[in-house]
Amino acid sequence: MITSSFVEAAFRTVPRHTFVPAGTPLDVVYDVDRSVITKTDEHGVHLSSVSAAYIQARMIEQAGVEPGMRVLEVGSGGYNAALLAEVVGADGHIVSVDIDADITDRAQALLRETGYEDRVRVMQADAMHGLPGEGAFDRILVTVGAWDIPPSWLDHLALDGVIVVPLRMNGVTRTIAFRRDGDHLTSTSSEVAGFVPLQGEGARPERIFRMPDRQGRFVSLRFDVGAPDARQLDGVLDTERSEVWSGVTVGHSESFADLHLWLAGFLPGFCLLAADDGTE
Structure with missing residues (x-):
């Protein structure tokens, strides 16, 4: 995921372990594919995390961040802002904004501790x-x-600027780079990734239906849009089991990513499904 010397130098310089909760094992902290949760709500919903290293590197490369640039980070935490500060160098400028005061306070403290306080300005705002x-x-x-790109973000984008945003499309997320092209945006790259959802006025909660089986385990259906009348699902797991084959064959080592995105865009009633272990 790292293709430029500036991004490589940033990852070699910024101490990732400093920005995660104390006691997190180093093999977890520096696993390229693992994110580290830093805040959850009272229901266990993830509110903030240090994203997996691979997607942080990929997003910086997607954006084409270079020395001397002004960069806005929406969604704070500290570590990614420090990486950006290293990439843009002394002549660049980083602003990191988050709606949650707990997160911005923590980010500010960690950036101060690691020597980036004067290179990153942290703001608490929606x-x-x-x-x-x-x-x-x-x-x-x-x-x-x-779930969308609000006009206020584009108001802050330079005429030849690039915005990289994880767009959630009917439950399926792709991190897409868009370059401003006159009066519209042109996508230049995309990456499969998952992120904690936007909070505040731009939030769009999912509808989740939990269906119990005969053993008290659950199958959960998660809808972004087009959720059905939940009463139609009452007792569905008490009926006799049946199997219906789709007729679609997926080859060995073939990614499901494109299929998931196509289904999300064109299949009526599309949702994400999760089942407890042992659900019948």
């Missing part, structure tokens, strides 16, 4: 409303899952 007085940025990196 980025959906824009950042008055901040002007344009060469690059915008959004590190929370969004």
Whole structure:
């Protein structure tokens, strides 16, 4: 995922272990594919994390961040902002914004501890409303899952700027880089990834239906849009089991990613399904 010397140097320099909860094993911290949760709510829902290293590297490369640039990060935490500070160097400027004061306070403290306090400005605000007085940025990196790109973000994007945003499309997320092209945006790359959802005015909660089986285990259906009348599912797991084959064959080592995205876009009633172990 790292293709430029600036990004390589940043990952070799910033101490990732400093930005995760104390006691997190180093093999977890530095596993390229693992994120580390830093905040959950009272229901165990993930509110903030240090994203997996591979997607952080990929997003910086997707954006084409270079020395001297002004970069806006939507969704704070500290570590990714420090990486960006290393890439843009002393002549660049990083603003990191988050709606949650706990997260911005923690990010500010960690950036101070690691020597980045003067290189990253952390702001507590709902980025959906824009950042008055901040002007344009060469690059915008959004590190929370969004259902749309609000006009306020584009108001901050330079005429030749790039925004990288994890777009959630009917439950399926792709991190997409868009370059401003006159009066519209042109996508230039995409990556499979998952992020904690956007909070505040831009939030769009899922509808979740939990269906119990005869043993008290559950199958959960998660809908972004087009959720059915839940009463139609009452007792469905008490009926006799049946199997219906789709007729679609997926080859060995063939990714499901494109199929998932196509189904999300074209299959009526599409949802994400999760089942407890042992569900019948």
